Amino acid sequence: MIRPMKKTTNFDFAASLFRQKAEELLKIRQRKPATQILDTTAQNHFHELELNQIELELLYTELKHTEAALLTSEKSLQEKTDDLLLLANSSFKLLDFNSIDEIYHFLGSKLLQLSGADYMLLSEYNELNSSTTPKLWFGIDQFIGKIVSTLGKDINQIQIPVQDVAKQMDLEFRKKIYCLAGGLHELTVQKVPKAICVAIEKILGIREIYSIGFIWKGHYYGGASFGFKKGNKIKKSDLIDTISNQASLALSRKYAEKSLTENEKKYRGIFENIQDVYYETATDGTILELSPSIKLLSKGQYTREDLIGKPIYDYYEDRDARYKLIQELKKCRQIIDYEIQLINKDGSLVNCSISAELIIDPQGNPEKIVGTFHDITNRKQSEEDLKSALTKAKESDRLKSAFLANISHEIRTPMNGILGFSTLLKEPGLSGDQQKEYISFIEKSGERMLNTINDLMDISKIEAGQMNVIVSEVNMNERINNLHHFFKPKCQEKGIQFLVKNNLSPDKSILNSDRNKIDAILSNLILNAIKYTPQGSIEVGCGIVHAIHESYVQCHVKDTGIGIPLSRQQAIFDRFVHADIEDNAVYEGSGLGLSISKAYVEMLGGKIWVESTLGAGSTFYFTVPYQVHPQTRNNTEEEANPGKESVLSKKLNILIAEDDENSKLFMTISLERLTNQLFIARTGLEAVKLVSDHPGIDLVLMDIRMPELNGYEATRRIREFNSKVVIIAQTAHGLAGDQEKAIEAGCNDYISKPINRIELREMIDKYFYK
Ligand code: ADP
Secondary structure, eight states, X not given: OOOOOOTTSOHHHHHHHHHHHHHHHHHHHHHHHHHOOOOHHHXXXXXXXXXXXXXXXXXXXXXXXXXXXXXHHHHHHHHHHHHHHHHHHHHHHHHHOSSHHHHHHHHHHHHHHHHTOSEEEEEEEETTTTEEEEEEEESOGGGHHHHHHHHTSOGXXXXXXXXXXXXXXXXXXXXXXEEOTTHHHHHTTTOSOHHHHHHHHHHHTEEEEEEEEEEETXXXXXXXXXXXXXXXXXXXXXXXXXXXXXXXXXXXXXXXXXXXXXXXXHHHXXXXXXXXXXXXXXXXXXXXXXXXXXXXXXXXXXXXXHHTTSBGGGGBSSHHHHHHHHHXXXXXXXXXXXXEEEEOTTSOEEEEEEEEEEEEOTTSOEEEEEEEEEEOHHHHHHHHHHHHHHHHHHHHHHHHHXXXXXXXXXXXXXXXXXXXXXXXHTSTTOOHHHHHHHXXXXXXXXXXXXXXXXXXXXXXXXXXXXXXXOOEEEEHHHHHHHHHHHHHHHHHXXXXXXXXXXXXXXXXXXXXXXXXXXXXXXXXXXXXXXXTOSSSEEEEEEEEEEOSSOEEEEXXXXXXXXXXXXXXXXXXXXXXXGGGOGGGGGSOOOSOHHHHHHHHHHHTTOOEEEEEETTTEEEEEEEEEOOOOGGGOOSOOOOOOTTXXXXXXXXXXXXXXXXXXXXXXXXXXXXXXXXXEEEEESSHHHHHHHHHHOTTOOEEEEESSOSSSOHHHHHHHHHHHOSSSEEEEEEETTOTTHHHHHHHHTXXXXXXXXXXXXXXXXXXXXXHXX
């Protein structure tokens, strides 16, 4: 019996063997009629042979089928092997691509080919507007025009907000390819109207749409959609699923890389440009990292490369401070605004504030310290400044209170005098001498109060920066003589000598400076000398001193008075400070004279100082630059002589334009001996009319504040018809700008109110001296 051949036997060999056996049997059968001897054994044998032949034929057929099946499975095996190779290849490629675009282009070619789709769209999630937009289209080129006109816009402008995608993500945008029952309308998440979708499907001949999302760990990166015409079916869906999954992983990595690179770039930028210094140190203090800003903090003395790897302890001024910082960090893990001092390369110290954190490794051990520090030198300085400003403010507050108390005393005392003696004057039956005595008290009190008010006005103008320097020719000899003459009676009254020791020859005595200010300085010093000298003498004088580049007129006022302790010789020139002197109440005075004098001297470009011995006397010195302008220098100004009315060229026709009765009376009396004819105007208009009606008027004393027409306007009108008349404006003492405005309006000169008789005479001398 022939055994069935094992299927593994070579088929062709077996087939030829069967064929050979079959042919042998055939030959035996054909010979049978010839022998004509048929015994039973032979017949049985023959029958068995026939059965064998049938069995062989059956086997042959079976083998043929097996051969066909083997061929089919060999082919399918080959296909599977190809698919596996494709997957292996694609997974390698997808992970190896450099950009997201490369991934999409690869997907484009592979998925279209595998799916056998007629059309394909790859879309991408766009982080900027949180929506998906078309990225690559396949197969629609020839229909673009029609699609765009049906859609009414560029197909690439279709945006599907990602939250709408997310809504569907679990159901539709699965990781396996699926058929969209709703076609294009469903694909656009109903963003494109159904009618338009149907029209587009018609244009493209689409029957079926499939889609798959590129999703990795819950993140959506985009997707692929496939369009099939009638009769076409999706192929290789398993492969599409797998490649899409590989693509999702590759896309997730690329996006992660992209954001990592962007973050790295961002943090690198911060690290490079940060003003504070970023640092990392190991727990043993070794510097692991430093930002380049260390160069700025160390004023260019260190770079980060200089310091990385070095022990941070070496740069602490106080190593204990670092130790304490570590202890603190171990306790709280974090410190903020911890102040330390670092040592720079040149040994200088930099005040720094550190904020740091202790980083712990996964095993719970301290790993390193990271933090930032910045220079707080300026902050420290500001704190110091603030402290000292606070001390000064407190001090100045204390001094101001003392000053106010003093000023209040200075105003109340003379006021009491004025009111008290005025009341006494009303008493009936007073003798002439008594009346004179009371009036003299009232005068003195008035003078004292006026001084205080003048000082206050001056200091406030100086503080407000409104005190101007008005330069004119100043004859120093004349000034000193005038003052000597003026103050001599006061000295005599007190029983002290008043000497002049002047070293300026008449031809050297004229300089260009501010006459009023020099007068004020000298007056202040002389008054103080008189005030603080109970007996002995005072001396005033000036000379020229030469410095390297400039010459100065140096004046001195010397006395044999009470003197000033060394500790206060500086302070007495400061505002408010000297008012604090304990025994000041003994001496009257606002306590502002020297600070005003100092301000004036400095305005004129000079210096003021004192040399003094307590109990023996003081000498005050001040200098002003000796500036002489040849063109202004002439010899017409003679030595002043207050008693020289008789040498005026003539008696004058004077107009006093003044609305205040007291001032008018004062001037009328003061000018009595110089006057030929006196005119009085109460308003600006009256003044203009009087000058116009009386062309012989020589001098107008023009008050600025008058009813109807002010002094400036009245002067302007007078100047329209009379340029010769001398107009002297009476300006308010405390108001800046009045004097300039007066000159501008056409006045020849100005004199400050309240008017001083001597000044008035000097002014008149200036214009009418023979
Ligand atoms: P006042 O004299 O009104 O107090 P000053 O500013 O003129 O203000 O002077 C400030 C202080 O300087 C005076 O209070 C006084 O203590 C001291 N002083 C000024 N001049 C003299 C002087 N010639 N002799 C002694 N002390 C003087």
